[in-house]
Amino acid sequence: MTPDPTTVVPALLAAAGLTPSAEEIALMIAGYPALSESIEKLYAVPEARYEEPGLIFRAEV
Template structure:
């Protein structure tokens, strides 16, 4: 991901209305690139992109 984590993380926290401690924000900023990469990899398997995970709760069944 090319976005600057020091900009993206505080923006996402503000949009969510969450105000964590400074140490927590620093940890989120440090971990953001790895987490963003992991999320991208979830969608990398074309065949599984629109599949549901095997455990899905359907309340109407």
Template structure:
């Protein structure tokens, strides 16, 4: 992601209506690049892109 975490994280928190402490925001900003990369890696396996996980519960009556 090309966005600056120092801008993006506070904007996302504000949009969500969340008001964490300054220390918590600083940690979120610092960890944002690695978390964003981890999320992107979930989509890296092209063969699994449209598959459902095994842990899908379907209640049928």
């Protein structure tokens, strides 16, 4: 079941404490399905399921 972007996007923004303009919210709602699909594809790679992305910076000396 795909969540409704008109419900999810405002809820995520409220949870983050963000208050963008109505135009920005409309753009986020329009782009949410494609973004959500892309994120799901990242998790669909079985070999990378438990791996950490290479973008994590650890300041260990």
